Amino acid sequence: MITLNIQHITTYRYRQPVSLGPHRLMLRPRESRDLRLIKSEVAVTPTATVTWAYDVFGNAVAMASFQAQAATLVISSVTELELDTEAWPIFEVAASAITYPFRYSPDEWTDLGALARPQYPDPSGQLKNWARTFVGGNPTDTLALLKDLSVGIPGWISYQSREDEGTQSPIQTLDRRWGSCRDFAVLFVEAARSLGFGARIVSGYLYNPDQGKADPRWGGSTHAWAEAYVPGAGWITFDPTNRSVGGHNLIPVAVARDIRQAMPVAGSFVGASDVFLGMSVEVRVTA
DSSP: OEEEEEEEEEEEEEEEEEEEOOEEEOOSOOOOSSEEEEEEEEEEESOEEEEEEEOTTSOEEEEEEEOSOEEEEEEEEEEEEEEOOOSSOOOOOOGGGSEESOOOOHHHHHHHGGGGSOOSOOTTOHHHHHHHTTOOSSSEEHHHHHHHHHHHHHHHSEEOOOOSSSOOOHHHHHHHOEEOHHHHHHHHHHHHHHTTOEEEEEEEEEEOHHHHHHOTTOSEEEEEEEEEEETTTEEEEEETTTTEESOTTEEEEEEESSGGGGOSEEOOEESOTTOEEEEEEEEEEEO
């Protein structure tokens, strides 16, 4: 078990005061058997009315509403939590799903719904054909297939950090042969769905103690990864960016069908077209 402190500060700057629309904040980690929240606080400047609710996926969502205009918007989240996960987890896969292909039960198929259907067009079958190259035989080991897919992505795609908003489509990532962690996650999820798996996007934080040793101000970052549903084992974490299985150094904040539903901060403003100066994000994850 490890106790982690997370500080996440998002700052927007404008050339002159603007009217701020409602902002949707997804900054509170998801509590589970492996993760226990000790403290989670969100502060907003300028002053805002903050209300909380749970979305359709069970994510904690805060809505910040503003009255005054401002030239700077600062959203600060401070979290303390206990993380108790295994570095090398053992997954108890149901006998019916040990080998691929397998069938979900009628209830599982109904409940997975859109999480088992691709969300991006693949008119020529490029993505599906690429995903099928990881199927070693008929039948093939289910976990081995998913692990090979996760490890195969960074073997095929070069990692490239990208500060701009938005995510590449899986076809764009395959064609460009580069992408960020969110592009890797989307590619894994869509490839898994094309093979008949239920899969979902996860956003949150990555704890990297080695990074913290190099520079004590850091030790973490925002991150995106994926989960695939396997009967018996449930939702299994795959992080293609770091070629890892299981979430021993991952702190989930939101799960979603589409990456756009898991943005940490989303909002709007009313002002001149050239008034926006830029944004900055600072994340510290320390033990």
